[in-house]
Amino acid sequence: MPESPRPSQEANEPLPVRCTTSRPRSDVCVAHLAGELDMATVPVVADHLRRETAMPPAELLLDLSGVTHLAAAGLALIVAAMNNDRDIHGRLHLVGVSGNRPVERALQVTGLLAVVDVHDDLQALLDALR
Known part of the structure; x- marks a missing residue:
């Protein structure tokens, strides 16, 4: 059954995505994403990631544990980040994939799950990067 179109975003209505960033070390940028990653929200997230990685970190960690919808535009953003585009x-590096059905399923059916660096635990990944 075809998906019904989403209503257009009102100018003063907030987008259904949040992106916050932390720097546990100067060489590590952790972006915590929550909400929907689709063609309406990806430009905002991409701008945020561009600003936060302008002074290039060695490691970029995307915490996807709060992502509730991962559309093609979100997958394209992950590929762009993977290729430093x-x-x-x-x-x-990705965390918050395992057990997060919308994210894990989208990565799996597109074949990206086999090529991205996925970790189950953010703190364990940070410890491994030391």
């Missing part, structure tokens, strides 16, 4: 810098 769109002025997004850092070696890409």
